Amino acid sequence: MTGVKKINHVAVVVADIDAALAFWQDALGLELHHVEDVPSQKATVAFLPVGDSEVELVKPTTDDSGVAKFLAERGGGMHHLCFEVDDIAAKLAEMKAKGVRLINETPIELPGRKMAFIHPKSTGGVLVELYEVT
Numbered sequence: 045m046t047g048v049k050k051i052n053h054v055a056v057v058v059a060d061i062d063a064a065l066a067f068w069q070d071a072l073g074l075e076l077h078h079v080e081d082v083p084s085q086k087a088t089v090a091f092l093p094v095g096d097s098e099v100e101l102v103k104p105t106t107d108d109s110g111v112a113k114f115l116a117e118r119g120g121g122m123h124h125l126c127f128e129v130d131d132i133a134a135k136l137a138e139m140k141a142k143g144v145r146l147i148n149e150t151p152i153e154l155p156g157r158k159m160a161f162i163h164p165k166s167t168g169g170v171l172v173e174l175y176e177v178t
């Protein structure tokens with residue numbers, strides 16, 4: 045079994061990052077590391093480290109992404125849980141062999157990382173992301 049190292053991040057979809065920071069930063073007390081435009085995700089993301097993990101506040105920047113649809117339908121909320129793994133290709137193959145439904149059969153390669161999503165139908169309703177640092 046390929047190793048799962050840690051929870052890399054928890055992603056929360058928000059309509060307005062500044063408004064969301066009133067809770068996550070000002071009331072809860074997390075530190076805002078930085079805010080970044082992520083064109084590949086059609087989103088602006090605020091990164092708030094917590095120990096070895098992060099909370100990511102994700103605001104869609106277009107109307108046509110999965111995140112935008114999630115915001116329109118549910119008004120935001122917890123979107124996905126991301127696990128950092130040693131070997132994402134091996135982990136996807138292991139899961140597929142166990143009948144897990146994958147959204148990305150092969151990892152999406154980005155600078156410094158590979159990522160893939162697991163279908164909520166196989167996880168009890170939680171969108172799960174796998175992440176390998178490269």
Ligand code: CO
Nearest residue numbers: 055124126173
């Ligand atoms: Co993520």
